Every structure is written in structure tokens, then in C-alpha cells.
Amino acid sequence: MDRLIERLTRRVAQRTSRRSFLVRLGQLAMGGAMLPLLPIDRVTTKASAQTISEGHSSGIVSDDDTSCDYWRYCAFDGFLCSCCGGSITECPAGTVASPTAWVGTCKHPGDAKEYIVAYRDCCGQAQCDRCMCDNNQGEMPIYRTQLNNDTVWCFGSKEMSYHCTTAVILGEKA
Amino acid sequence: MRLALLPILILTITTLASAGEPPAPSHRKYPPPTQLYVMNCWGCHQSGGEGLPGTVPRLKDSVGSFLRVPGGRQYLVEVPGVAGSSLSNAEVAEVLNWLLITFSKNQLPPDFKPYTEAEVASYRPHELNDIKTVRSDLVAKLAAQGIAMPRH
Numbered sequence: 001m002d003r004l005i006e007r008l009t010r011r012v013a014q015r016t017s018r019r020s021f022l023v024r025l026g027q028l029a030m031g032g033a034m035l036p037l038l039p040i041d042r043v044t045t046k047a048s049a050q051t052i053s054e055g056h057s058s059g060i061v062s063d064d065d066t067s068c069d070y071w072r073y074c075a076f077d078g079f080l081c082s083c084c085g086g087s088i089t090e091c092p093a094g095t096v097a098s099p100t101a102w103v104g105t106c107k108h109p110g111d112a113k114e115y116i117v118a119y120r121d122c123c124g125q126a127q128c129d130r131c132m133c134d135n136n137q138g139e140m141p142i143y144r145t146q147l148n149n150d151t152v153w154c155f156g157s158k159e160m161s162y163h164c165t166t167a168v169i170l171g172e173k174a
Numbered sequence: 175m176r177l178a179l180l181p182i183l184i185l186t187i188t189t190l191a192s193a194g195e196p197p198a199p200s201h202r203k204y205p206p207p208t209q210l211y212v213m214n215c216w217g218c219h220q221s222g223g224e225g226l227p228g229t230v231p232r233l234k235d236s237v238g239s240f241l242r243v244p245g246g247r248q249y250l251v252e253v254p255g256v257a258g259s260s261l262s263n264a265e266v267a268e269v270l271n272w273l274l275i276t277f278s279k280n281q282l283p284p285d286f287k288p289y290t291e292a293e294v295a296s297y298r299p300h301e302l303n304d305i306k307t308v309r310s311d312l313v314a315k316l317a318a319q320g321i322a323m324p325r326h
Contacts, residue, residue: 099226101217116204116213146214146255156218156226170216171202174209 068133072117075104076133077149078165081122083131088167091122095163098123099156102149104138105173114173123154125163207272214259214269223277225326232324238278239323241286243315249308251289251297263298264291281321 064070065088066080072088073080085092101120108115140147152162204212211219219225223233231237240246251257256266267289274282302308313323 099220100230103213103217105213116209118217140260143258145258146217147260153217156229170212171204173213174203174206 066131068131068135071109072106072115072167072169073133074106074135074137075102075117075139075149076119076135076165076167077139078119078121078133078162079128080131080133081128081164081166084122084128084164086122086164086166091166092125092128092164095122095124096157096159097121097166098154100153102147102153103170104147104149106137116170116173118168118170119149119153120166120168121153121157122163122166123157124159124161127162128164207268210261210265210269211273214261215255215273218255223273225324227324228326231326233273233277235278235281236324238274238281238286239316239321240312241274242281242283242319242321243312245308245315246312247289247293248297248300249302249312251294252300252302253305254302257298257302262291263294266294266298267291270294 065072065082067073068076068080070088080088081091082088086095091097098121101118103116103118105114106117107113136149138147139149142148142150145151152160153165154160154162203209218230219233220230223237225232225234237250240250250270251266256270259266261269271288274286309326316323
């Protein structure tokens with residue numbers, strides 16, 4: 001039974017984006033009603049009320065790296081490893097860092113400079129299901145694969161099961 | 175340890191602890207061609223152009239060889255990761271020249287001519303439909319010259 005579930009999970013992880021999977025699961029579980037899937041309410045202003053279900057950045061800057069409003073998460077689509085037993089730069093135990101990464105840029109609120117950020121997935125376990133963020137600054141549709149953050153970026157890893165994502169600063173953008 | 179240094183030390187340690195990341199303090203700046211590579215290619219082709227066997231083509235000690243056979247210069251512009259990128263033709267020329275010299279200088283032909291914006295523009299509209307066959311043909315031509323290419 002475990003093997004069957006593992007195979008099904010992998011097949012789903014390989015063929016669906018994180019967001020579409022969650023949407024479909026939510027619809028099935030709630031009989032078609034779209035309800036928040038995550039326990040964390042990120043509403044900080046009236047304007048951000050529409051972003052409850054997927055933890056979009058409200059535009060309010062936070063210095064908390066378990067919040068979708070953290071500046072480095074401006075193009076983050078997935079589960080925060082800082083909520084999943086890892087940290088903003090390290091994978092949780094039992095997962096492996098993907099050898100591939102999606103690269104974006106985010107503006108630091110303190111110095112107004114842009115920084116190059118590598119969003120690297122941690123792979124090898126079922127998805128974390130905590131702290132889901134869906135921010136897409138600078139992200140491109142799937143036909144620009146290297147700039148798309150919807151796909152699972154575990155390719156190159158031995159495991160394609162997506163667990164969570166880290167966000168590492170590579171440097172300051174010139 | 176002075177408390178003021180603690181955040182910098184923590185940032186450095188956590189940065190270095192992440193597998194596969196280039197070592198850098200947070201304020202590292204890359205020269206323009208390097209930045210183009212970091213932002214558009216590095217995520218898959220890796221910091222040293224190593225690629226991932228079977229998944230991402232190797233550039234290191236390899237990619238320059240394509241310029242030794244007819245069709246090779248065109249091929250490097252037409253591969254999906256280059257032609258389909260959001261880089262301008264000028265930026266494609268810049269980053270191709272950079273990575274050829276940085277990762278594969280020894281494989282370049284003696285009369286290597288850097289790409290120009292105009293040359294990239296002439297190749298880019300052509301769609302590479304059967305990349306596997308085109309690459310195999312180029313690799314076969316290189317093999318006839320005694321040049322072995324990594325499997326991909």
C-alpha cells in the first residue's frame with residue numbers, strides 16, 4: 001500500500017504544478033467549494049483579502065522568513081522550507097537539494113537594491129503542506145521554462161517528489 | 175565574538191552550507207556577462223558549466239567543440255534554452271561568447287570568431303524541431319575528427 005501511494009504521489013508530482021494540485025485537491029475535498037487549504041492566515045490589510053487561499057504577498061514587508069511577505073520571497077511559488085524543518089537556505093533532514101534552481105530577483109526594502117535569488121527545491125519527500133506562498137514577480141509562463149516557477153524544479157535530482165523550497169541570495173544585481 | 179559580526183557570520187555559514195551555491199557574500203556583484211549566465215543559465219548548467227549527466231548538457235570542456243563543425247555555431251543559438259530565452263540577440267551573443275571562453279576555451283577552433291548580435295539574429299528565427307537528430311549529426315561529425323563529446 002505504501003509503495004502504491006508513493007508511486008501515485010510521484011506520478012502526480014511529476015505531472016502537475018504545486019498550485020494546480022492543491023486547487024484540485026481542495027475542490028475534491030470540499031465538494032467544489034474553494035476554501036483555504038492552509039492554516040496560516042496572511043491577511044494583513046483589506047487589500048490582501050483575496051490572497052488568503054494561496055498566501056500571496058500582501059505587499060507588506062516582513063522580516064519574518066516564515067511569512068510570504070518576506071522580501072526574498074517575491075517570486076516564491078511553493079512551501080517555505082523555513083516552516084518545514086529546514087531554513088530559508090537549507091533543506092530539511094530527509095530531503096535533498098535539487099541540483100537545479102529557478103533564479104529570480106527581488107528588491108530589498110532596506111537598501112532598495114535588487115538581489116539575485118536562487119529558488120531551489122528540496123526533494124525526496126511528500127510535499128510539506130505548510131506555509132504555501134505563490135508570488136510571481138518576474139516569473140514567466142511555461143514556454144520560458146528557465147523563468148517559470150510553477151513547475152517542480154526537482155529535475156536532476158534522484159527524486160522528483162517536491163517537499164519545499166529554499167531561497168538563497170546569489171548576489172546583488174548589477 | 176562581537177555581536178555585530180554574528181549576523182554576517184551566520185549569513186556566510188548558511189550560504190556556504192547550501193549545496194551547489196556559488197560562494198558569495200550577499201553583496202557580491204557579477205560582471206555583466208557573468209550575471210547573464212547566473213540569471214539565465216546557471217540554475218541548470220551549474221556554476222562551472224558541468225551540467226547534469228542525462229538531464230542538462232555539459233558546457234565545460236565541451237561546448238566549444240561545436241564550433242569546429244559546420245552547423246555548430248547555428249546550433250548553439252537555436253537550442254531551446256538560448257533561442258527561447260528572454261535575452262536580446264545582443265545579450266545572447268554576449269553570454270555565448272562568455273561561456274565559450276570561460277568553460278571551453280581549449281575546445282575552440284584556432285580561428286574562433288566571437289558571436290555578434292547580427293549573427294545571432296540570423297540564426298534565432300529558425301526553429302530547431304528535432305534537436306536530438308541535429309545534435310547527433312554534429313557529434314558524429316566531431317567524432318570523424320577524433321573529438322569525443324559527452325553523452326547526453
